Amino acid sequence: MSNVIEKKKQLVQEISDKFKASQSTLLVDYRGLDVAEVTELRKELREAGVDYKVYKNTMTRRAATDAELEELNDLLVGPTAIAFSNDDVIAPARIINDFAKEHEALEIKGGVIEGNVASLEQIKELADLPNYEGMVSMLLSVLQAPVRNFAYAAKAVAEQKEEEGA
Numbered sequence: 001m002s003n004v005i006e007k008k009k010q011l012v013q014e015i016s017d018k019f020k021a022s023q024s025t026l027l028v029d030y031r032g033l034d035v036a037e038v039t040e041l042r043k044e045l046r047e048a049g050v051d052y053k054v055y056k057n058t059m060t061r062r063a064a065t066d067a068e069l070e071e072l073n074d075l076l077v078g079p080t081a082i083a084f085s086n087d088d089v090i091a092p093a094r095i096i097n098d099f100a101k102e103h104e105a106l107e108i109k110g111g112v113i114e115g116n117v118a119s120l121e122q123i124k125e126l127a128d129l130p131n132y133e134g135m136v137s138m139l140l141s142v143l144q145a146p147v148r149n150f151a152y153a154a155k156a157v158a159e160q161k162e163e164e165g166a
Contacts, residue, residue, distance in 0.1 A: 008059065015055055015063035015082075022084040025112040026092045026123065027072065030054075031079045032105025041099050041106070048091040051084040071117040075109040089113060090129050097127035 019025060030038060045052045055063075057076040064072040083092040093111070100106040111118050113126065129135075 011055070011059050012062045012066065015060055016066040018051070018082075018084045019063060019067035019069060019112065020115075022086050022112070023089040023114060024085050024092055024126070026083045026096055027075050027109040027111055028081045028083065028096060029078060029107040029109055030081050030105070031107075033103060037103055037105075041096070044095050044099065045083055045092065048095055049085065049087050050092045050095070051086075052081060053084075054079070054081045069112060069117055072110065072112070080109065088132065090126055090132075093123050093127040094129075097124060 030041075033041070042052050057080060060080065060082065061073045061076050064070060064076070083096060085092045096106070096108060100108060108120060108123055110120060111123050113122065118126075
């Protein structure tokens with residue numbers, strides 16, 4: 001009997017550690033998805049480096065309490081899958097939100113963003129942000145704009161001087 005309890009304690013500690021280590025965590029109700037759809041979702045998440053697991057709600061509640069995320073306990077009702085992302089804050093929100101648009105059965109319950117319990121609205125806002133590469137591209141575009149505008153102005157002045165000289 002104590003062996004079973006020890007395994008449960010280890011599982012609670014594992015979940016708690018994942019809550020603490022992850023940049024973002026999403027709780028999802030997957031009821032209504034068939035096996036092929038769940039497999040497709042798992043594949044997309046795995047490719048983005050997101051850990052997607054289903055744990056018993058009682059174990060997850062204990063882990064949430066251990067990780068000082070008691071607000072999640074109200075969400076841990078019914079079938080719940082959890083997506084943990086240690087590297088990319090945006091990836092799980094974007095992937096799951098896009099998947100939920102295509103498959104109405106998938107429902108985002110809530111989550112944790114950088115250690116703080118997030119509302120559904122905050123998760124949707126996060127999902128609408130571009131990924132890391134998109135943000136870097138936007139930043140580079142903003143940084144290039146003044147140089148590009150200066151080059152256009154210099155070219156226009158050179159063309160004007162050339163027309164006056166000819």
